[in-house]
Amino acid sequence: MEEALLRERLASVRGRLERATEGRWPVPKLIAVTKTHPLEEILPLRALGVTDVGENRVQEIRAKMPALGENFQVHLIGRLQSNKVKYIIEDVCLIHSLDRLSLAEEINRQAELHGRRMPVLVQVSPAGEPQKGGIAPEEVLPFLRQIAPMPGIAVRGLMAVMPDTEDRALLDRLFAGMRTLFERVRDEAVQDVEMRELSMGMSGDFELAARHGATMVRVGSAILGPRQYPTA
Numbered sequence: 001m002e003e004a005l006l007r008e009r010l011a012s013v014r015g016r017l018e019r020a021t022e023g024r025w026p027v028p029k030l031i032a033v034t035k036t037h038p039l040e041e042i043l044p045l046r047a048l049g050v051t052d053v054g055e056n057r058v059q060e061i062r063a064k065m066p067a068l069g070e071n072f073q074v075h076l077i078g079r080l081q082s083n084k085v086k087y088i089i090e091d092v093c094l095i096h097s098l099d100r101l102s103l104a105e106e107i108n109r110q111a112e113l114h115g116r117r118m119p120v121l122v123q124v125s126p127a128g129e130p131q132k133g134g135i136a137p138e139e140v141l142p143f144l145r146q147i148a149p150m151p152g153i154a155v156r157g158l159m160a161v162m163p164d165t166e167d168r169a170l171l172d173r174l175f176a177g178m179r180t181l182f183e184r185v186r187d188e189a190v191q192d193v194e195m196r197e198l199s200m201g202m203s204g205d206f207e208l209a210a211r212h213g214a215t216m217v218r219v220g221s222a223i224l225g226p227r228q229y230p231t232a
């Protein structure tokens with residue numbers, strides 16, 4: 001992609017994000033979702049001030065490392081199979097998609113093997129779509145209490161993927177519900193759990209997410225253009 005186009009799209013996304021928060025919230029951190037895009041299209045983002053990128057597949061992260069890791073903080077935003085944790089445990093700065101105990105146990109095990117404490121977000125399913133991953137809102141607190149004592153895991157907040165819908169009223173309700181859940185959990189002050197980050201909002205709905213107090217948005221196609229091949 002041409003540098004000028006990339007610059008223009010990025011400026012547009014940043015401007016929209018700032019306007020959406022209306023000074024009510026800090027501007028969310030922009031995570032550029034680079035899945036399916038080749039390194040030569042991703043690396044120019046660095047000079048444009050992008051510090052964080054998101055990828056959803058372990059195999060792809062491995063293929064793009066170390067170039068990706070030398071230039072950006074890399075976030076794992078997609079469904080993660082337990083047997084693949086070992087391949088990314090040293091490379092990613094934050095796992096956004098922790099949604100089950102068996103996965104927490106494996107992250108904990110691998111983190112300890114590699115001498116680190118792995119920052120994670122617990123993925124919530126705001127609309128009850130289990131195929132997208134995520135646990136039900138009412139299960140979040142009990143789940144956090146189960147995983148908080150694990151020495152290899154550092155809980156940093158919550159993440160959500162919204163349903164693919166044009167129904168703005170529904171999205172509005174779901175984003176508001178996520179922010180309420182985030183604050184409620186934060187107020188519980190579970191020991192060893194930090195509620196710092198609320199990762200929500202993609203190309204189609206990041207302004208709405210920002211309006212509802214997202215601290216991180218994950219934006220792919222609005223910056224890099226359409227995905228280069230279909231993904232799950």
Ligand SMILES: *Cc1c(COP(=O)(O)O)cnc(C)c1O
Pocket residue numbers: 033035056077078161201202203204218219220221222
């Ligand atoms: C692909 C993806 C995104 C970004 O999607 P866009 O619509 O391209 O912005 C955000 N979050 C997750 C979990 C994704 O898989």
